[in-house]
Amino acid sequence: MNENENNFEALRRLLTLKRHELPPPGFFNGFSDQVIARIRAGEAGNVRTAVKRVSGTSWLSNFLQLFEFKPAFAGAFASALCLLLIFGIVYADRPDSGPQPFLTNTDSSGASFATVTPAAMPSENYAADLMASNNPATSLQPVASFLGSESAFAQPVSFSPSGN
Amino acid sequence: MIMAEPATITNPEPAAAPVEMDLVRQAQRGDLAAYDELVKRYQERIYATVYHMTSNHEDANDLAQDSFIKAFQALKSFKGGSSFYTWLYRIGVNKTINFLKQRKNRVHMSLNDLDFNTENNPDLVALISDKTPRREAGLNELSEKLNAALLKLSEPHRVVVVLHDVQGQSHEEIAEIMDCNIGTVRSRLFYARQQLQSLLADYLKPT
Secondary structure, rough: OOHHHHHHHHHHHHHHHHEOOOOOHHHOOOOHHHHHHHHHHHHHHHHEEEEHHHHOOOOHHHHHHHHHHOHHHHHHHHHHHHHHHHHHHHHHOOOOOOOOOOOOOOOOOOOOOOHHOOOHHHHOOHHHHHHHHHHOOOOOOHHHHHOOOOOOOOOOOOOOOOOO | OOOOOOOOOOOOOOOOHHHHHHHHHHHHOOOOHHHHHHHHHHHHOOOOOHHHHOOOOHHHHHHHHHHHHHHHHHHOOOOOOOOHHHHHHHHHHHHHHHHHHOOOOOOOOOOOOOOOOHHOHHHHHHHHOOOOOOOOOOHHHHHHHHHHHHHHHHHHHHHHHHHHOOOOHHHHHHHHOOOOOOHHHHHHHHHHHHHHHHHHHHOOOOO
């Protein structure tokens, strides 16, 4: 090893030149101050964030910050929102009034729906028809018929005279 | 002023050791004044090590500051298994190596600040004496060539040669800082010197 040290003696002396390389004058005077200031700034930044979180400017920003720090809370909130939406859709499909019996005549005259001829229905029981036609669950006229497709209720009829 | 004058960095004197540990404990409790004292104690050595590895004052400034800040943030994990300065050196060296790995385009330093003592150093004067092949080379040029040669070494080899031949640390200390065994340090140092010798052959005095 000593032989190696001797072989590199010139190089080692050359490397001592590195010790004479200097930073800018007065560099170390404020070095520690800068380090401490950066540490304080980092700590102050955290405190500021915490203070802002506690007494933030708006409840919405605080609420959104909860999502940032607690992803599970965001998932729970989204699930609750979805459940609320599904219940809303289900209950919105129900009629506003109580359940009505299918094809029940509400006319006060006492004439039953079965005895009323189809041609006379619009004129004689207009309110009930209107309600029935507006309610997709009880409507006698399927929506598909409006689109031109054949429905189970509308079948082609031939009026050819019998006996011919 | 000679920046890296504390070339023989050994363990702090026994009398100062307890004081250092006291400062560390106070800093662990968040006492910034105590940590300021620790920064002042090691700022030149950490800066010099980083600078000799990067050959750039701005990078060395940023990395040295980052090292001290990271050390403060990780201070609670310091259990005292090694000395504080070894632990601090390890942070600085690792941070610098990571930085150098990320920095693809290596910027060579512009050396314009050799101190006036350089011309009075007999060893350096001898290097550019009559026996030197390129006696016309000035000290600045020599320094630039030296830095360029150092930058051609890999980071682990550069660390070893800087810590040993420039900073004057022992093989054992370097092994502790780099978290490797002494044999690795010796082989890296030998290889690094070989590389430097071939790169700087024109500037070395024939033996």
